[in-house]
Amino acid sequence: MYRPLNIIIAGGGTGGHLFPGIAVAREFMARNPESRVLFVSTGRPLELEILTREGFSHQRINVSGLKGMGLFGKLRAVMKIPGSIWSAFGVLRRFAPDLVVGVGGYSSGPVVLAARWRGIACVLQEQNILPGITNRLLSRWVDRIYVSFQETRFTEGHAPAIWTGNPVRKEISYDDRVPGIFSVDSSSPPFGLLVLGGSQGAHSINQAMVDAAGRMGDIGPLRIVHQTGIQDAEMVRAAYDKYGISSDVRAFFNDMPEQYRKADLIVCRAGATTVAEISAVGKASIFIPFPHAADNHQELNARTRVAAGAAELILEKDLDGESLVNRIRRLVEHPDDLRDMAERARCLGRPDAAAEIVDDCYQLLEKRV
Ligand SMILES: CC(=O)N[C@H]1[C@@H](OP(=O)(O)OP(=O)(O)OC[C@H]2O[C@@H](n3ccc(=O)[nH]c3=O)[C@H](O)[C@@H]2O)O[C@H](CO)[C@@H](O)[C@@H]1O
Numbered sequence: 001m002y003r004p005l006n007i008i009i010a011g012g013g014t015g016g017h018l019f020p021g022i023a024v025a026r027e028f029m030a031r032n033p034e035s036r037v038l039f040v041s042t043g044r045p046l047e048l049e050i051l052t053r054e055g056f057s058h059q060r061i062n063v064s065g066l067k068g069m070g071l072f073g074k075l076r077a078v079m080k081i082p083g084s085i086w087s088a089f090g091v092l093r094r095f096a097p098d099l100v101v102g103v104g105g106y107s108s109g110p111v112v113l114a115a116r117w118r119g120i121a122c123v124l125q126e127q128n129i130l131p132g133i134t135n136r137l138l139s140r141w142v143d144r145i146y147v148s149f150q151e152t153r154f155t156e157g158h159a160p161a162i163w164t165g166n167p168v169r170k171e172i173s174y175d176d177r178v179p180g181i182f183s184v185d186s187s188s189p190p191f192g193l194l195v196l197g198g199s200q201g202a203h204s205i206n207q208a209m210v211d212a213a214g215r216m217g218d219i220g221p222l223r224i225v226h227q228t229g230i231q232d233a234e235m236v237r238a239a240y241d242k243y244g245i246s247s248d249v250r251a252f253f254n255d256m257p258e259q260y261r262k263a264d265l266i267v268c269r270a271g272a273t274t275v276a277e278i279s280a281v282g283k284a285s286i287f288i289p290f291p292h293a294a295d296n297h298q299e300l301n302a303r304t305r306v307a308a309g310a311a312e313l314i315l316e317k318d319l320d321g322e323s324l325v326n327r328i329r330r331l332v333e334h335p336d337d338l339r340d341m342a343e344r345a346r347c348l349g350r351p352d353a354a355a356e357i358v359d360d361c362y363q364l365l366e367k368r369v
Contacts, residue, residue: 103125104134168349
């Protein structure tokens with residue numbers, strides 16, 4: 001029997017940080033429904049919408065990131081740090097957590113530091129192959145770090161790191177009882193192409209698909225599901241309509257499990273949570289990493305899959321409509337290759353990541369009693 005816990009999930013900001021936190025939060029609630037979970041972060045609109053839908057409480061904290069800021073922005077961000085740590089103490093006093101889970105993003109910093117100061121158990125979850133700056137700074141002040149990639153390394157003096165994989169929501173994971181996984185089957189057109197731009201959409205992928213739309217005539221029946229982000233939805237929808245391509249274009253999908261299930265091929269950025277979900281669901285993919293992600297970590301995330309024959313890669317500098325269509329056409333014409341990639345992807349999946357993390361957290365708390 002698992003005892004009820006008060007858990008704070010600190011950090012987030014983007015879907016790639018938030019959804020692993022939700023997977024872990026749900027696992028804690030499954031172990032004991034009397035547990036309470038509070039998410040603490042800057043509270044971007046998308047984040048608040050997702051947490052409300054999931055039924056989790058949220059507490060906003062006023063903190064800014066340092067990265068990519070000018071001198072004035074950096075100074076303002078530094079000046080906010082004492083206030084944000086002070087508010088974090090207030091949150092800790094009111095919620096009285098047994099454990100704080102930092103999921104990356106600068107808003108996790110003050111909460112984890114304040115919790116450490118108060119002697120509360122703290123763990124980190126790192127989604128990317130290269131740790132983000134906040135997790136790197138916090139790595140020596142916590143009890144454990146759960147990493148998504150076996151290759152991930154922290155600098156000396158860090159807490160014990162455990163390779164669990166990146167927690168993925170249960171309904172996304174591969175299940176051989178669900179029809180549609182490994183749905184690559186040339187006898188059942190149309191071919192399902194899922195295009196994802198990460199949680200905010202990717203303008204260059206949108207642009208390349210618009211350019212590609214006029215060159216897809218000879219590929220055969222296609223059904224494109226495309227997540228564009230807010231800016232480009234109209235432009236992309238108009239291009240598919242112009243060339244008579246059946247499509248579902250939206251700024252953001254709230255039904256990703258369904259969309260993954262129906263896809264025969266996924267064209268997407270290489271955010272760590274997308275990469276983990278594609279493995280969990282066992283699908284073929286073409287990654288187009290965001291080249292300006294910190295230390296180019298998206299390309300490194302993607303290369304782990306490419307090296308295992310589980311995905312293909314197009315670098316942004318080589319991306320245009322023609323290169324994209326050529327890759328898609330080749331894979332549509334070689335379903336065996338698609339199936340092989342999908343199976344290799346599935347072998348890399350760690351569908352039990354959330355359960356492993358929660359098991360370890362209970363053990364950690366047991367030792368501290
Ligand atoms: C620009 C940038 O720095 N992005 C980072 C951000 O990416 P980003 O926030 O884009 O995150 P990911 O691609 O890793 O994950 C996106 C998440 O959003 C969900 N989703 C996506 C589209 C949609 O329509 N509906 C939906 O629910 C996906 O299922 C997934 O759970 O966090 C990732 C994880 O730390 C990093 O690897 C990325 O580099």
